[in-house]
Amino acid sequence: MKIKIIFKKKLPHILSLLRIAAAPVWAYLFLNGLYIYSIILFIMAICTDFLDGYLARKLNLSSNKGAYLDVTADFIFISTCFLGMGIKGWYPLLLPLILLVMFSLFIMSSTLKKLIYDPAGKFFGSFLMIVIFLSLIFPYSLLWDILLILVLAIASLSLFYRFRFLIRQKRANS
Secondary structure: OOHHHHHHHHHHHHHHHHHHHHHHHHHHHOOOOOOOHHHHHHHHHHHHHHHHHHHHHHOOOOOHHHHHHHHHHHHHHHHHHHHHHHHOOOOOOHHHHHHHHHHHHHHOOOOOOOOOOHHHHHHHHHHHHHHHHHHHOOOOHHHHHHHHHHHHHHHHHHHHHHHHHHHHHHHHHH
């Protein structure tokens, strides 16, 4: 009975950790041309992403630690996907580095007393998951080029909002 309660309390964290563990497996499948299996694993990762947040809210287990774990799991999985696609030549290898900058800015700005409202950044992770899914389902270079432009545009918009907020906050404190 006690194990069941502990498992229930840790289930959202376990789902996030599963997504982290799935990242290298996805890379192996993808890099070895096992695209159907990489798509299936990707869909499972999306399900764990949805489910961990849903369960945390439903079971009243939401926490800052859990939120950071969820975002970190997303970052690791998404970056691994783009790194794998970069190795295959689908996207520039620079893209995971851009994602690292975006993730770092999110972590740094989430420690501020007044949180940054970033409408572009709020949906950036979900958008990246959609880009990966579309790239896997429709592996065409023209689509990849269009999606890359959209990723860079939304990342730039998110950076703009964050820097604008920080500049305004600095002026208000002066």
